[in-house]
Amino acid sequence: MNAKVQLENLNVHFGKAHAVKGASMEFPENSVTAIIGPSGCGKSTVLRSINRMHDLTPGAQVTGKIVLDGRDIYEKGCDPVAIRRRIGMVFQKPNPFPAMSIYDNVIAGYKLNGRVKRAEADEIVESSLRRVALWDEVKDRLKSAATNLSGGQQQRLCIARTVAVKPEVILMDEPCSALDPIATLKIEELIEELKEQYTVIIVTHNMQQAARVSDTTAFFYLGELVEYGDTKKLFTNPEQKQTEDYITGRFG
């Protein structure tokens, strides 16, 4: 499988703290890659450097390369805004725009960037909501506030909002950690479907979740990439002792 995103000796510093230490790995196209590891191991940091979200964190410094389709996204003249349009992101806590309706939330990526034709918008909203299996639940109240939805629905709405701008890669930062088991199950089913069209990279605390949804898994510990490879192999027959200790629950 083609590598959609590659890390080449990625280092991230926050001031003096060295958060990610020389990680090199590949994220295959049209598949789900999970990043696991204990809190503070740098997994969210890796995720946030992939769509250049860290540009906005004061003191954050990224060195090394992140290659998207053969081009380093940190090279000079590469517009972070354009990168974020190609690499969408879903956050830990559902964060729909509270002042906007369900409809406006889905179309936000277009509206915030300018105008969009009514008919076109209708179509994007419906297809995006169908994509995340939310359409039937909300089609009769598209104009009501997004904050009236349940947590799981809000998170699916946020995924719909991300899908609406037609990204190539979707980053998910512990998308289910604020959700109940049933909502989590729905998101996991959704991730499974999303990989047909997108490259999904998911950070999760939950090892069972990583085992369930991902094709490839990367294990980070204290900022270092310890091991990465086929999910089944990593969970049943890890190469590193540290990985084994972590997935068997001996620490973390």
Next chain:
Amino acid sequence: MKGLILRHLKNHGMTLLMCLATLTVLLPLGLVFAYIVKMGFSSVNADFFTKIPPPPGEAGGGMANGMVGSALLIFCASALGIPVGVFGAVYLSEYGGSRISTVIRFAADVLSGVPSIITGLVAYTLLVVPMKGFSALAGAFALSLIMIPIVLRTTEEQLKLVPNSLREASLALGVPLWRTTLKVTLRSALMGVTTGVLLAIARIAGETAPLLFTALGNQFWSHKLTEPIAAMPLQIFNFAISPYDDWHRLAWAGALVLVVMMFTLSLAARSFGARKKHS
């Protein structure tokens, strides 16, 4: 059992003390307002809102020119002060590096502590002297100097209350930072910013000292920005220290109208703030 009674006594004693303290705060306000109503109410009539002040010794007349003048001054001061304050706050909260932000914040705090008569002198030196004459423009400039730090600090506080997750949500959709700031961050803080602006307007509406040697005051109609202009607080000041009873009556009426105006503005600001909490 004895201990319990003692505790009840202490409790009631403290409650009483707090009620008294509250009353002490409210009483002066009530007294001032009641006295202004008593002295001014009889002189507030249609003439007051439509006519200019009479020559000394004549009865009747009003403060229409002062009201229009004040409105014009406030409008111009707002046109100058609100953009500077709001954009400054956006810079501090969304873009600023830590060093320069600290300096700007400190400067704003000092500026808001400067006695308003000094602000008037600054406007006098910067505008009145080079333009060789008192003007509405100089008055508006002085008022805007008072407005800027108030708008700046309240707006900054409101922008900081906007959760970061909203900015990130917008940025992650590929929306540039400036659009995110304008359409998400500022939009979310709009109610709070409006409250701050209204409070700033209420504050400058009653300022007298900065106008003394800038707008100067005017007995007649004027709406030219380059000429001296009448303003309600100035008229109240001038009439109150004059020896004529008719002018005293006008001053009381003016004071009443000004106080009611500021009450209304403050209440409007409050209701904006309250609405924000509910939504």
